[in-house]
Amino acid sequence: MLLNTVTTLAIRCPECGALEFHNLSRFAFSGRRSLQVTCSCGAFLLGIVRKKSHSYWLQIPCVVCESKHLKEISGVRLWSGEPFDFICPDSGLELGFIGRAEEVKDLAQTLDTGLEALIDEIGYDEYFNNPEVMHQVMQCLQEIADNGGLFCQCGNSRIEVEVFLDRLELHCKECDSVNIIYAETEEDLKVIQEVETIELTRHGFKCLDSLSNSSNSTKPTKKTRRKRNKQQ
Template sequence: MLITTVTTLAIRCPECGALEFYNLSRFALSGRGKLQVNCSCGAFLLGIVNKSPGNYWLQLPCVFCETTHIREISGLRLWGKKTTTLICPESGLELGFIGTTQEVKELAESLDTGLEALMDELGYDEYFNNPDVMHQVMQCLQEIADNGGLYCQCGNTRIEVDVFLDRLELHCKECDSINIIYAETEEDLTVIQQVDSIELAQHGFKCLDSFSNSPKLTKKTRRKRNKHS
C-alpha cells in the first residue's frame, strides 16, 4: 500500500497577489504541532495547527474579504488523493487548492477566473472611469509583482495596493512612501506596459511616469490626487 507523505498547496497571496505553490510534508508538523507557510514576498499565506490526533485547523488569510478564515480538516483529507478546494465563505470564491501536484496545478489556473468573477459581482465596471484600461493596468502590475519587480527603496517588498476610480496607489507600510499609477487613458496603459520594475522612493511620493528608468516614455503633467475618491 502506498501512503502519501507530501501534498501540494496552491494559494494566492493576500498581500502581493502572487500565486504560490508549496509542497507540504506530512512530517513538517512532527514535534511542533503547528506550521506557518509564507509567501515569497514574506506575507503570511497559511497556518496549520494540529488540533487533535488526525485533525488540523487551517488558518487562511483571505484575499477577498481581508480576514482570516479557519477551516477544520482531517489528516486523511489533507494528505489524501482527493483535492480539497479552499473557499471564502463570504464570497463563495476559490482561494486555493490542496492535493496532488498535477491536479492542483491544473485547477490553479481557474483562480484568475475567480478574481474576475468577484469584480463582476461587485460592479467594478461601473465604478472605474475606464474599466478596460484599469483591468489591463492591474494585469501589468500583477506581472511586475510576480517577477519580483515591485519593491521599495527601504527594502520592503510587501507593497499594498489601494484601488480608486482612476488610479492605483502603491503604499509601503514600512516607510510610508506612495507611488501613483494612473489607469484611465490609453497613455496610462502604455506607460506601465513599458515598465519592468517599480521602485517606491523611501519616505517619498512618485508617479509612474516620473521614473528615470523609463527614458522612452513621454512625461505627463502630474495630475492632482482625487481626495474625494
C-alpha cells in the same frame, strides 16, 4: 503501502498578489500541534491546527471578506494527495488549493489570474472612474510582475498594490518607496502597455501616467481607497 507525507498548497497572497506554492510536510507537526505558512512578503497565508481526533483546522485569509475562513478536514483527506479547494462562502471565489503538486499547479491556473480578475469577481466596477481602463491596467501590471519586471532598487521584488478610484499605488515595505500608476484614460493605459519593467526608486516616489513627462500638469490626489490593504 505508500504513505503520503507531503502535500502542496497553492494560494494567491492577499497582500502582494503573488501566486505562492508551499509544500506542507506531515513531519512538520512532529512535537507540535500547529503550523503557519507565510508569503515571501511576510503576509499570513495559512494556519493549520491538529486536533486530537486526527483532524485539522485550516485557517485561510480571504481577499473578499478581509477576514479568515475556517475549514475542518480529516488527516486522511489532508495527506491523501487528493486535491481540495478553499472557497469563500459569501462570494464563491476560490482562494486556494491543497493536494498533489502536479494537480495543484494545474488547478492554480483557475485562481484569479491577477488583480483584474479579482475585481471582476467581486464587482467593484461602479467604484472606478474608468472601470475598463482600470481592468486593463491591472492586467498589464500582473503580466509585468509575472515576468519578473516589478521590483524595487533596494532588491525587494514583493511589491504591495493598493487600488484607488483612479490609480494603483505600488509600495515597497523594505524601503518605503512608492510608485503611482494612474488608470483613468486611454493615454494612461498606453503608458503601461509600452513598459516591460517597473522599478521603484529606493526610498523614493515616482508616477507612471500619461502626464508624468509634463512639468506643467499634475493629477489630483484622491484619498478614498476602495479595495485592498488597510483602510484610511
